[in-house]
Amino acid sequence: MTKKKEKFEDLLKRLQEISELLEDEEIGLDESIKLYEEGIKLSQLCHTKIEEAELKIKSLKEALASDQTEV
Numbered sequence: 560m561t562k563k564k565e566k567f568e569d570l571l572k573r574l575q576e577i578s579e580l581l582e583d584e585e586i587g588l589d590e591s592i593k594l595y596e597e598g599i600k601l602s603q604l605c606h607t608k609i610e611e612a613e614l615k616i617k618s619l620k621e622a623l624a625s626d627q628t629e630v
Contacts, residue, residue: 567608574601 577598580586586594 565604567605567612570601570605570608574598574605577601 577594580594581591581598
């Protein structure tokens, strides 16, 4: 994974790929562990991005409500 800021959709797509790879019975234990670790990190990043989006939406709603009460 690169250090650039990745889009939520890209992170989710990679999580899906990892899930499919982990379901493959041909994959070895070491590779499974590496993929699992990557999946956990991606899951945490996705969760953070969702929280940030929720905060932004809440802030925008509050700003909109504030603008409407000033009118």
